[in-house]
Amino acid sequence: MPTSVKSLTVYKRNVYNHYYHHHHSYTSDNELIRETSYGLVRGLEFKFTVGGDTSHILHRVHAWLGIPFAKPPIEQRRFRLPEPPVPWTNIYNATQLPATCWQTEQIVYNLSAEKIWSPNTVRSENCLYLNVWVPVQRYPKTKLAVLVWIYGGGFVTGTASLDIYDGRILSALNNVIVVSMQYRLQSFGFLYLGKPDAPGMYDQVLALEWIANNIQNFGGDSKRITLFGESAGAVSVGFHLLSPKSRSLFNSAILQSGGPTARWSFITQSEAYNRSKKFLHEFYSLVNNRLLDKPWESNRIPDVCKQSNTDDIEIQFQCALQYPVLDEEHYGYTWTNAEYTIQDGGPVFFLLMPVIDGTFLPQNPITMLKTGNFKKCPLLLGANRDEGSYFMVYATGNDKVPGNALPDVSYSTFLKHLELYYNYIPSYPYKVTMANTYSEASQDVFFYYFIARPSVSDWHQWTGVMHADEIMFIFGEPLNHTDQKNYTTEEVQLSKRIMSYWSNFAKYDDPNGNDTNIPYDWPKYSYPARQHIVLDTNSKTTGVALRAEYCAFWEEYVPTLLEEFGK
Numbered sequence: 001m002p003t004s005v006k007s008l009t010v011y012k013r014n015v016y017n018h019y020y021h022h023h024h025s026y027t028s029d030n031e032l033i034r035e036t037s038y039g040l041v042r043g044l045e046f047k048f049t050v051g052g053d054t055s056h057i058l059h060r061v062h063a064w065l066g067i068p069f070a071k072p073p074i075e076q077r078r079f080r081l082p083e084p085p086v087p088w089t090n091i092y093n094a095t096q097l098p099a100t101c102w103q104t105e106q107i108v109y110n111l112s113a114e115k116i117w118s119p120n121t122v123r124s125e126n127c128l129y130l131n132v133w134v135p136v137q138r139y140p141k142t143k144l145a146v147l148v149w150i151y152g153g154g155f156v157t158g159t160a161s162l163d164i165y166d167g168r169i170l171s172a173l174n175n176v177i178v179v180s181m182q183y184r185l186q187s188f189g190f191l192y193l194g195k196p197d198a199p200g201m202y203d204q205v206l207a208l209e210w211i212a213n214n215i216q217n218f219g220g221d222s223k224r225i226t227l228f229g230e231s232a233g234a235v236s237v238g239f240h241l242l243s244p245k246s247r248s249l250f251n252s253a254i255l256q257s258g259g260p261t262a263r264w265s266f267i268t269q270s271e272a273y274n275r276s277k278k279f280l281h282e283f284y285s286l287v288n289n290r291l292l293d294k295p296w297e298s299n300r301i302p303d304v305c306k307q308s309n310t311d312d313i314e315i316q317f318q319c320a321l322q323y324p325v326l327d328e329e330h331y332g333y334t335w336t337n338a339e340y341t342i343q344d345g346g347p348v349f350f351l352l353m354p355v356i357d358g359t360f361l362p363q364n365p366i367t368m369l370k371t372g373n374f375k376k377c378p379l380l381l382g383a384n385r386d387e388g389s390y391f392m393v394y395a396t397g398n399d400k401v402p403g404n405a406l407p408d409v410s411y412s413t414f415l416k417h418l419e420l421y422y423n424y425i426p427s428y429p430y431k432v433t434m435a436n437t438y439s440e441a442s443q444d445v446f447f448y449y450f451i452a453r454p455s456v457s458d459w460h461q462w463t464g465v466m467h468a469d470e471i472m473f474i475f476g477e478p479l480n481h482t483d484q485k486n487y488t489t490e491e492v493q494l495s496k497r498i499m500s501y502w503s504n505f506a507k508y509d510d511p512n513g514n515d516t517n518i519p520y521d522w523p524k525y526s527y528p529a530r531q532h533i534v535l536d537t538n539s540k541t542t543g544v545a546l547r548a549e550y551c552a553f554w555e556e557y558v559p560t561l562l563e564e565f566g567k
Contacts, residue, residue, distance in 0.1 A: 152231030169476030234258030
């Protein structure tokens, strides 16, 4: 062992022993100090009751919020691969939610159902932190299953710090550890110039390595780590199932409304390079224009950005590398405007995203699935009834549909928009393809169909059961009586059921687990029967061949139609 590492280990042990032996018993403060590979961390304790519980049990959860898993990706580390953090010698206070990685706030309709996705912590480049929630156990030597959450947002928005992602209720009621991570977005995470040091998905990989190496110190079982994510988070989980860089770091996976074969979710190296080049050109032009409009800001702008407009991509890159993110106004004017010039013409703003780079993603995800080049493990996945409505309201800028919404359109216009819809919707057929592939590889697969529209939603009624509507039930928000949202009793029970299913899957690789309180079994999925469970408030049903005609239309007819008539 190198001297520096050995000295650090001895120091951490001495500090830990000091806290243990200078208390009369195993005190709360001592319980909240944990050792990690980089130093000691101190957490905090939450005590709470939950709604719908007549016994008024006081639940206790220990949480470590904002543990660094990487060096701050600032200055010369901007646009670079993440690096492990520098070890610390004092006890690190992990007691506050971490900063949100830089992104553009996306509020269009000013609805409460929309605002729940807005960042609730300060936005910063220094954002590579993770959170851990651990239930206080009666028998603390029992190693617990671990659920690792990866948030969605199209690799454009999102943050692990959102209230709706708070892990304490899921952890306490189901005796599991919940972990969430931040990762860089937009150009900060996915700028790609053909070099191997682009960050891409490696923020997530480094976080997963931290979890695999440290979760046992928090009472977790490193052999029972389940990834779960929604939308781009589910895409991320799917990529980790494929990637040789991360597939060994977990044991099972849950994919909610997304998957690695969705056509919007990855791009080739050449496309990534072209988009990045276009971004840098536009960024440099915007900085130059800003200097003309506001010359008094010149002293805050790097000299490399002050040359007249240039097509030299290295100069443009150095400008973006050194240009300060001064505040939200600066960010919006330069970074956001530059990024939105490269949107690819689809109905949703997908900009820079994961790349088939030959290392993290060795091949096209569709090819990797077809050739069996993926992690063989249990899989739980599914979709919501009206996934597309969320994207329609943002594509049209209107959450209400007028009576004359279907004017006469030409056949070519129909084909154009059919192709856009086919390419970008986080569609059900992709989930079926994933389920079929895993089932045919003799892996246990469990499929759900979520049809419970939240009673608290203020989206227009036509939007139905939208993309992401299941998340609040998975994290137990209906049981959080402090938020005063007035969920129904039936929604409280549905949330309990879903949390139990997800936790049982993490514990036993089977959502049915060994819990006799679950009133019926969730059947295993197989092809072509397509068995599934329906998740609804007043429904206890299972079924087969879910939306078979719909799947046939999108899987078989639409690609043929586009190929023969639309190209």
